[in-house]
Amino acid sequence: MVLYRRHGGYYYRSVVCVMCLAICAFYGVIASLLLPLINRADLINYSVSQFYYNLLGFLVDISVTIEGAENLQYPKSVLVCNHQSSMDIFFMASVFPKATSVVAKKALKYYPFLGWFMTLSNAIFLDRKNRDNAIKEARQAAEDIHNKNISVWLFPEGTRGHASKIDLLPFKKGAFYMAVQAGVPIVPIVVENYYHLYDSKSKRFNSGKVRVRVLPPVPTKDIAEDSASVDKLATHVREDMIKTLKELASSSSLSAKDE
Template identity: 65%
Template sequence: MLSLLPILFALLMRKRGGFYYRSLVSTTCMGAMTVYGMVASLTLPLIGKAGLVNWSVARLYYHLCGFLLAITTTIEGKEHLDRTKGPAVYVCNHQSSMDILLMASVFPKSTSVVAKKQIKYYPFLGWYMTLSNAIFLDRKNRDSAIKEARQAAEDIHRKKTSVWLFPEGTRGRPLDIDMLPFKKGAFYMAVQAKVPIIPIVISNYQNIYNSKTKRFGHGNVKIKVLPPVSTEHVQEDSAAIDQLANKVRNQMLEVLRDISPRLH
């Protein structure tokens, strides 16, 4: 009976608890999924299911943590994921650490993530990401980042895997319904691989989570998947890449402002 008390307490606190309690729940769930991810990365490829490693980690994290925190998502445009044949580059806006939970609800199969190089050296998380073939970019070194993006473009076809990244490079402007300028790595990668870019927009969720004001509530967050953007005829020169990045950013920003609740 005593062993059931933590479970009953967690169920009771789904829509209660303060910032630190709910942050602890999120961190605990992420830790558990990191351990599962390392095991999955070592075992699923042995049975020909390598494409399910990150997808299964994401889904488990979303359903477990989302349930315990009473946070859900409503996804619009999911058909653009279902209809996409072959690899793609997924780009998503970035607001806070809460994005990991929200993106998990829509994360596709056979997809790797792109992260800053420093994460590679984090205990457990870095180990899992390394085992799951994450792509680490040195964003402080432009030449290195372009070189790594080119290698990633080759891997997209060789491993038949898609890539997910946050083109803002860092957390954006959570107090504004806005996005930072996009870094170009994702777009070089997509153009070199000649695969479509699929923009994914997470609405502003300051009404639910804000680390600066220590707000951590519950509720539903809208996510919209935009139609694929072809890179088939885009040149690899800097001007063409800039134009592509700005086009995608403008589309995403328009959607972000449309689906986000008004800030007060």
């Protein structure tokens, strides 16, 4: 694998991704059982993320440059990130902060190892098919932010977007209701479009570098919980993220021309 880290093709690298995910999920189960014993449950997801990022990053020769890391220094926040492909787990791992839980679809709860790890690490599972359950679980997550002194990470698009387009799908409002209910800031995180490196449809999986930009936190304390106010908040955050996504794409194109 070391010899092939820069020369392996799409199928080889895809197998490596699955293998690394399985290894890290197994490690996550162990970490979820042991770290709470020394009162460091806040390091469960962080340690798994760092392990996954460094292991997979080395084996497929992809690295991440983080811009605006100082904006992650908030013990209680709702982090929202754009969603391009299954590789987002890797880019998410590169910037994942301590004392943070993930919000995921309920189906993942039943995956061997991955589901076990997520359950043990206090992941928040939302039932997207049942709106009443989803609202109830979102309110519980808002309470957990304060009770457990944690942040939460969500992909507000809800599903993978069109990686070939410099754009975002419409945002679902759950993350924004959660932030407003908890009265904590929203921290937007934008992963540069990496269609040139990875695309499952065209079977492309190359080595390279990707930038991740963390935007300044958006306060929510003075925002009402009504639908109109939350819609306005979600629209504002989405517009800022689209603007940033386009800026990253533009600067990358200029750098490529200079080279």
